[in-house]
Amino acid sequence: AQTVTQSQPEMSVQEAETVTLSCTYDTSESDYYLFWYKQPPSRQMILVIRQEAYKQQNATENRFSVNFQKAAKSFSLKISDSQLGDAAMYFCAYRSARGGSNYKLTFGKGTLLTVNP
Amino acid sequence: DAGVIQSPRHEVTEMGQEVTLRCKPISGHNSLFWYRQTMMRGLELLIYFNNNVPIDDSGMPEDRFSAKMPNASFSTLKIQPSEPRDSAVYFCASSFFGNRDQPQHFGDGTRLSIL
Numbered sequence: 001a002q003t004v005t006q007s008q009p010e011m012s013v014q015e016a017e018t019v020t021l022s023c024t025y026d027t028s029e030s031d032y033y034l035f036w037y038k039q040p041p042s043r044q045m046i047l048v049i050r051q052e053a054y055k056q057q058n059a060t061e062n063r064f065s066v067n068f069q070k071a072a073k074s075f076s077l078k079i080s081d082s083q084l085g086d087a088a089m090y091f092c093a094y095r096s097a098r099g100g101s102n103y104k105l106t107f108g109k110g111t112l113l114t115v116n117p
Numbered sequence: 118d119a120g121v122i123q124s125p126r127h128e129v130t131e132m133g134q135e136v137t138l139r140c141k142p143i144s145g146h147n148s149l150f151w152y153r154q155t156m157m158r159g160l161e162l163l164i165y166f167n168n169n170v171p172i173d174d175s176g177m178p179e180d181r182f183s184a185k186m187p188n189a190s191f192s193t194l195k196i197q198p199s200e201p202r203d204s205a206v207y208f209c210a211s212s213f214f215g216n217r218d219q220p221q222h223f224g225d226g227t228r229l230s231i232l
Binding site: 037042043 | 148150152159160161162165167172173206208210212214220221222223225226228
């Protein structure tokens with residue numbers, strides 16, 4: 001079974017600075033997807049960014065980018081120019097690219113990000 | 118375009134009562150997921166439907182939990198009888214798996230408190 005580990009329960013960053021959230025995963029598969037979801041206090045689960053394992057290029061969405069190291073099974077999220085609205089719980093998630101029940105998301109425990117003004 | 122709609126947003130009830138959570142997936146999506154979020158266990162999948170058929174219910178904790186998807190636009194998660202340890206946030210998510218890389222879109226969740 002796949003596992004996702006987020007080793008940083010909490011992180012803090014100053015407004016306008018850059019922060020990196022860590023995520024590692026364990027899988028025997030070669031074809032899969034990785035995601036970062038954001039959960040603000042409103043409780044919504046918001047997709048931030050996703051990465052396909054077969055793509056070598058790191059995904060980027062505006063101020064959010066990832067560092068995907070397939071061999072190391074590492075998938076970190078970098079937030080540039082941090083804003084107060086970025087404060088939230090961030091979850092790393094894994095999904096197999098195979099069919100059937102493997103379409104479920106396996107989540108890490110989350111990292112609580114605080115943004116200081 | 119409307120997102121995944123869950124109701125109720127909050128539910129408080131006494132132990133032993135029946136609880137029904139509802140979900141309307143995004144129109145056109147053919148897969149639906151029920152997740153539960155607790156402090157102890159984090160986010161975990163309860164059950165997954167594809168084209169209204171349950172594909173994986175291995176995460177359903179026990180027989181007190183049941184889920185149905187009578188049509189492509191509606192699903193329910195029922196707990197009967199409810200227990201205090203069922204208190205959690207329950208999320209519904211939907212996706213379209215015609216193209217394999219479609220992400221799951223989540224509803225706002227139902228916060229369930231069993232007294």
